[in-house]
Amino acid sequence: MINTAVELAGIKLKNPVLTASGTFGYGHEYAKYFDLSRLGALVVKTLTLEPRKGNPPPRIAETPCGMLNAVGLENPGAAYFVREILPDLKQYPVPLIVSIAGCSVDEYATMARLMTAAGSIDALEVNISCPNVKAGGIAFGTVPEMAAEVIRAVRLNTDLPVIAKLTPNVTDIAGIAVVVVEAGADAVSLINTVTGMVIDIERRRPVLANQVGGLSGPAVRPIAVRAVWQVYRAVKVPIIGMGGIMEGRDALEFMLAGAQAVAVGTANLVNPTAADDVVRGIEEYLESHGISDVNELVGAAHGKGE
Amino acid sequence: MINTAVELAGIKLKNPVLTASGTFGYGHEYAKYFDLSRLGALVVKTLTLEPRKGNPPPRIAETPCGMLNAVGLENPGAAYFVREILPDLKQYPVPLIVSIAGCSVDEYATMARLMTAAGSIDALEVNISCPNVKAGGIAFGTVPEMAAEVIRAVRLNTDLPVIAKLTPNVTDIAGIAVVVVEAGADAVSLINTVTGMVIDIERRRPVLANQVGGLSGPAVRPIAVRAVWQVYRAVKVPIIGMGGIMEGRDALEFMLAGAQAVAVGTANLVNPTAADDVVRGIEEYLESHGISDVNELVGAAHGKGE
Amino acid sequence: MSFIVDAEITHNRKVAEGCYNLTFRAPEITGSAQPGQFVHLRCGPTLDPLLRRPLGIQGVKREQELVQVLYQIVGKGTRLLTAFEPGGRVNVLGPLGRGFTLPAGARRAALIAGGLGIAPLCFLYEELAEQGIAVEVFHGVRSAGQVSAHDLIPDGRVLMASDDGSLGYHGSVVKMFEDHIGLETFDFFFATGPSPMLRALGKLAEQHNLPGQVSLEERMGCGIGACLCCNCRTKDKDEDGWRYSRVCADGPVFPVEEVVWP
């Protein structure tokens, strides 16, 4: 018998494959294509306190082996989610991780309280890539002190496991990981998208209405694997690795680099069954390589003495 | 008549297309495939004071729409370059930009002096991605003060135009650009490679002997275009844009984002005539769009009021 | 219900300059496809291009289980599609989106298309004809030599317009349609085409109080309503008076009066 179950900040997952926030909606769109209980956990689109309309179109641009998105955190707001969506989500026998964001530390704190009170949520993923309105729009996640403050506020307002989702748009992602763990994060998710831009040479303007967008997909995978590798050496908490995972073998790179779990993002947009395919790919690798427990792989690429 | 000539920190280039350091050797390998005088300028592989053997193999790994390299600044050293290579390079009627690096500020200063004394060099590109041995191996280019110190030292030791080559592995590339310009850089080149990693899931080890490497190629283009866009808004000096330019249309994205010139890197590895093809692609665009001067395109994607 | 199918290609032929007809076998899709719905195609086996490409369904042959699309070379993806050969496979997700719906009591409909927008209207034409609705087709092209409704709907009542006057009416298809509003009466119209054309038609419909449906285009990610990348503005009762809808899942077909034109 092969074991694919992993533990993530106290939650037991039947396998290490999650969905990346924002690429899997609130789950039900994908339930038509495969049985969601095949997943390790479901991570839903980031929620904010108030509903947000997000950015004007175009919000997406294709890039070589990747894509830019500038959805701008469109979401129906916390209250609507709790009232209309959460009850529906409970039907899926799969752990539920809710991603939260805010434009102020207070908003993060409030979101943590609301979501904890809502019940039937297994963990909070804190999207600290959100711009801090008070600090002139600089993303919380790019400044260690600000990142730590957000996580501390969330930590104080929930007894759920807290996962800090880190942005790669920093000089030292391992340094940020260290401070968010000190501030109380039980796990870290990485990476969020890399800031990028595509210009339409006919219109001579950026393709995206928002000008810049977040780069995701296979193009960023080497950046993401490197980030996981570096953070694994810096902190003891589990890592959820993501960035360009298209198939099982990509997920295994992340696990070998140190990820306890992985999340499938852009691949869901290309192929609605991608997350399930990744689960299967990992299972096949374990079988064909005679590995009885997926946990053996976590961080294995670091070797012994390093 | 269409004008493709641009001026770059006082050097006149017949067109805006350069070669990216490290991807074009010292030029002669490519002279077999096209007439090097077709180029705006030739930028040679980074030189250090002493010869460097660089990293053990494997030094290269393919990634989706990109590649990692960890050559490790292998080069024959300044003295050998001046004695054996430079005389040969003079035969090509094309401006010559020499890339220099060092592991200490003093080494950068010495390199600047030596190259200036050597003569027949049109500008120095300062590769500040080099690790600072004194600061425990942190790259000069990731810390504003260190970056500025290097550029100041080079500035004091040369009367050639100084081009600071920036790394994208920072939270705020525009901020770095501002300080290197204050420190005396006449132009900035961006981007150098993005730190990345690929893991071999069979060997369960990083593919590269050096573990991490620098990601380049089309995969990083959106990151590079964004960097040029941001730096264009922050500084007044000309920008040399690079990162994933494979054809004329890619180069145009950079120019529209604000680059005065562009450099072709990884594309040379895929296709030895790539740089020449980019020149032709730009010419064709100008013709087909009835644009009489390539300089009109520089920064045009920023629009009027922005 | 929609499906992911590795469909066998039976045809992939040039039908006009830069324009191809692709046919593939996909019983999962022919089973339920409705006019106005689209399919989302992968253009090759590698990660470049990464995203699927949306193409409207031009028609289905239910007995033969064939799905037909008409595409135009625009960029990387469509250029790669031209290399697909009969006997090979194309990965298709579909049918997707909400198609056209015929309002109760409508007896006479105008189908108005710009360029390749004609493709989904071919499918709609067949369905309307089956239901005994009187249909008149207005089709605008850039110039003669492009794919025209004359060829695609040979037995239909078709009026052509061209930008350069080389075929039929000289001018925009919206203008041509406007000239007809006085002459004939339509209970309803269905329109597809580039965004400026649909916007012009939207204004016209408002002036003349003409009910109709338009099929919008936007750059897409998932095509199934999950990623929120394909937004367009539609009317809403909130303070701004509009909200974002998803072209892929709430559309691509919208009632003309609900669209807030950019």
Added chain:
Amino acid sequence: MSFIVDAEITHNRKVAEGCYNLTFRAPEITGSAQPGQFVHLRCGPTLDPLLRRPLGIQGVKREQELVQVLYQIVGKGTRLLTAFEPGGRVNVLGPLGRGFTLPAGARRAALIAGGLGIAPLCFLYEELAEQGIAVEVFHGVRSAGQVSAHDLIPDGRVLMASDDGSLGYHGSVVKMFEDHIGLETFDFFFATGPSPMLRALGKLAEQHNLPGQVSLEERMGCGIGACLCCNCRTKDKDEDGWRYSRVCADGPVFPVEEVVWP
């Protein structure tokens, strides 16, 4: 001199499990190609995969201007190559690298290959045969059913070894060759194959003071000596006793005594 050629494919056929023969027309290459040189191929029209793939030249037909390579499916690039069809084009850069050179006075040579390393030795075999050199071929494979020198060089003196004993000598080709050193005398050997095999052969050559040349493999970027990505250690007089050479431009063929084995 080397060239970039959009070469017409004339053959692309499976010759054994996972192994294909690709032939293309490239007069620029047949004109000057030497045994031991390689070609650098693009595996498709998109940016994925990005880099070229190096393949040794198995032979050229000068009159017909054909170049032949033998490749094995390893990963993404070689898998895509299998879809190339006669009549289509493959983008080739070549001929590249330094090939084998016959030392003056050599009369008897051993060709020693592991797996598909046999491909470039086929080309060498022909050239040596033409020059009247006596040649014996030692070829090691994993097991029967794989491409073997018996089939590729039917008129040659060929000895086969297989890891599983299903064909010829049971064991490594290096061991088989070692057994022959006592029995026969060779002035020179030429070897190609996986790195561990060549290393073992290198030790053997040192012990027996056998002169020879080996063709190394390393991951490549440019293939033309510019990017310094394909380094291997060779002996040098500096303090470390070695320096890095470029497999693509200083090799792939090196005198066995110059190689510093990893």
